[in-house]
Amino acid sequence: AQKITQTQPGMFVQEKEAVTLDCTYDTSDQSYGLFWYKQPSSGEMIFLIYQGSYDEQNATEGRYSLNFQKARKSANLVISASQLGDSAMYFCAMREVNTNAGKSTFGDGTTLTVKP
Amino acid sequence: EAQVTQNPRYLITVTGKKLTVTCSQNMNHEYMSWYRQDPGLGLRQIYYSMNVEVTDKGDVPEGYKVSRKEKRNFPLILESPSPNQTSLYFCASSLKGQRQSGANVLTFGAGSRLTVL
Numbered sequence: 001a002q003k004i005t006q007t008q009p010g011m012f013v014q015e016k017e018a019v020t021l022d023c024t025y026d027t028s029d030q031s032y033g034l035f036w037y038k039q040p041s042s043g044e045m046i047f048l049i050y051q052g053s054y055d056e057q058n059a060t061e062g063r064y065s066l067n068f069q070k071a072r073k074s075a076n077l078v079i080s081a082s083q084l085g086d087s088a089m090y091f092c093a094m095r096e097v098n099t100n101a102g103k104s105t106f107g108d109g110t111t112l113t114v115k116p
Numbered sequence: 117e118a119q120v121t122q123n124p125r126y127l128i129t130v131t132g133k134k135l136t137v138t139c140s141q142n143m144n145h146e147y148m149s150w151y152r153q154d155p156g157l158g159l160r161q162i163y164y165s166m167n168v169e170v171t172d173k174g175d176v177p178e179g180y181k182v183s184r185k186e187k188r189n190f191p192l193i194l195e196s197p198s199p200n201q202t203s204l205y206f207c208a209s210s211l212k213g214q215r216q217s218g219a220n221v222l223t224f225g226a227g228s229r230l231t232v233l
Binding site: 009107108 | 149151156161164165166172174175206208212220221222223226227
C-alpha cells in the first residue's frame with residue numbers, strides 16, 4: 001500500500017531564504033511518480049513539480065527543486081528565495097505506475113508561512 | 117482553456133437529501149478521480165476511473181457513488197448525505213498514469229465545499 005508522510009504540520013521561513021519541506025513515502029511498486037502541490041488560501045490545487053522513480057536527476061522547476069533520495073524513500077521539496085506569495089499549504093503525493101495505477105495518495109500537508 | 121469544472125462550488129444541504137456534484141474535463145483525459153479534503157487529513161481518494169465504464173474504490177468510498185458514462189464527465193453522487201460528509205471535494209483528471217511520466221500530473225477542479233446539516 002502507498003503511504004506519504006509529511007512530518008512538519010507548520011513551517012516558518014524568512015522572505016528570500018530557502019526552505020525544505022519534508023516528505024517520505026512507502027510503496028512496493030518499483031515504478032512510481034512523486035508530486036508536490038501548493039494550495040493557497042483560495043483553495044485551488046496548483047501543481048509544482050514531478051519526479052519519476054527512474055529519473056536519475058533531481059527535478060527542478062524555477063525556484064522549486066525536489067531532493068529525491070530513493071534509498072531513503074524521501075522526496076523533499078526545496079523552495080529557494082522564498083516570497084510572500086509562497087505562503088500556502090503544500091502537499092506531497094504519489095502515484096504508482098504498475099500495481100495500482102489508479103490509486104493516488106497525498107500526505108497531510110505542511111503549512112508554510114513566509115515572514116517579511 | 118484546459119480545465120476541470122466542478123459544480124456546484126458551494127452547497128448547503130440537509131441529511132438524507134440526495135445530491136450530485138458534477139465534474140467535467142476538456143482535456144480528453146482517460147483518468148478521473150474524486151477526493152475529499154478535511155482539516156489535518158490531507159486529500160483522501162474516494163473513487164477513481166481509468167476509462168469509460170471503469171470505476172474503482174479509493175480509500176474512503178463509503179456513502180458515495182460514481183459513474184463514468186462519457187469520457188469527459190465523472191459525477192459524484194451522495195445518495196443519502198450525512199453530516200460526516202461535510203467536506204471540501206476535489207475532482208481531478210490526468211492521462212492514464214500507466215507509464216512513468218510527468219503526464220501523470222493531476223489537474224484539479226476548483227473544489228466544491230459541501231455542508232450537510
